[in-house]
Amino acid sequence: MDVGNSVIYILHEDASKQKIKVKGELFKYLAKVRRHSVGDTIAFRAKDDLKILHSYEVVNLDGRDMELELINSEINEVKPLKNLHIGWCIIDSKSVEKVLASLNELGVSKITFISCDRSQKNFKMDFSRFERILEASMQQCGRTDMMEFDNCKNIKEFITKHPDTKVFDFCENTLEDSSGFESVLIGCEGGFSKDERKFLKSQEVFMLKNPMVMRSESAAMAIASKILL
Numbered sequence: 001m002d003v004g005n006s007v008i009y010i011l012h013e014d015a016s017k018q019k020i021k022v023k024g025e026l027f028k029y030l031a032k033v034r035r036h037s038v039g040d041t042i043a044f045r046a047k048d049d050l051k052i053l054h055s056y057e058v059v060n061l062d063g064r065d066m067e068l069e070l071i072n073s074e075i076n077e078v079k080p081l082k083n084l085h086i087g088w089c090i091i092d093s094k095s096v097e098k099v100l101a102s103l104n105e106l107g108v109s110k111i112t113f114i115s116c117d118r119s120q121k122n123f124k125m126d127f128s129r130f131e132r133i134l135e136a137s138m139q140q141c142g143r144t145d146m147m148e149f150d151n152c153k154n155i156k157e158f159i160t161k162h163p164d165t166k167v168f169d170f171c172e173n174t175l176e177d178s179s180g181f182e183s184v185l186i187g188c189e190g191g192f193s194k195d196e197r198k199f200l201k202s203q204e205v206f207m208l209k210n211p212m213v214m215r216s217e218s219a220a221m222a223i224a225s226k227i228l229l
Contacts, residue, residue: 006078006142007043007053011135015044015054016073022066031066042068047135050144051077078142080107082228084181087158087165089116089188090123091216099217100130101137103147106224110148114158114185117193125151155196158185159203167205168219169197175206181227186219 010030014020022030030036038061044054053076056068086103088096090113103111113125127149134147152158159165165183169192185203192200208222 005076007076008142009043009045009053009139011047011139012044013046015046016049016052016070018070020044020056020068020070022068023064027064027066031061036066037061041071045144050138050146051075076144078144080109080143080145080228082107082182083109084224084227085110085112085162085183086220086224087112087114087152087155087162087183087185088220089114089155089186089192089216090119090125091188092120092123093125093129095215095217096125097130097133099221100133101140102221103224104134104137104143105141106221107143107228108147108224109145110150112150112152112158114152114155116155116188117196118190119188125149155185155192156199159200165203167200167203168223169200169205169207171205171207173204173206174209175226184223184227186216186223188216 010026012020012022012026030042036042036058038058040058042056042058044056045052046054052073054073055071057071058066059069060067084107086108088111115121130149131146138144138146152161162183165185166181167185169187185200187196208219208226210222214222
C-alpha cells in the first residue's frame with residue numbers, strides 16, 4: 001500500500017542482490033499472511049542503506065521457500081516533515097514499548113531517557129529491544145530513518161544540552177502554536193519534584209487542552225501528535 005511516496009517494505013540482508021530466496025518465518029508471512037504469489041512485486045530495503053528501495057518480482061514459489069528477482073532499485077526516502085526530540089523521564093520500559101511503534105509512525109526523531117528524582121531506579125531501557133520494535137514498525141509504515149535513543153543522568157544535563165526545550169507540566173499556559181517546537185521534556189509518573197520545578201523555571205512550560213491527568217506515555221503520544229501532525 002502506497003501513501004504518497006511511502007511504501008510498506010521488508011528488511012532483508014540480501015536486498016540489492018539480483019536474486020533473493022526467502023525461507024522460514026518470513027516465507028510464512030509473505031506467502032501465508034500476505035498471500036503473495038508468482039508475478040507479485042514486493043519491496044525490500046537493506047538495513048545498512050535504507051534510502052534505497054528495491055523492487056522484486058516473485059518468480060518461484062513452493063511450500064517451503066520463495067524466490068524473487070530484482071526488477072528495480074531507486075532512492076526513495078520517507079522521513080518526517082518535522083523534527084521532535086522527546087526528553088522523557090524514565091518510566092517502566094514496558095510502558096514505553098506500548099507506544100514506541102506509534103511514536104515512530106508519528107515521526108518522533110529522537111528520545112532521550114532521563115533519570116529524574118521520581119524515576120524508579122530499577123527501570124532499565126533496553127535499546128536493542130527498542131530497535132527491534134522500530135524495525136517492525138518501519139517496515140509497516142514505510143519510514144526510512146531510524147529514531148535515535150540516548151540517556152541523560154538528570155534533567156539539568158538534558159537542559160544544558162538542549163536549552164530551547166519546552167516543558168510539559170501543569171500550568172496556566174495552554175499550548176496553541178507548535179511551530180518551531182523541536183524539543184520537549186516530559187516527566188515520569190508523579191511528575192517533577194520541587195527541586196526540578198525550581199530548576200525548570202527558566203524554561204517555557206505548557207499544558208494541553210485536557211482536564212484529565214495523563215500517564216507519561218499518553219502525554220508523549222498527545223504531544224507528538226500535536227506537534228508533528
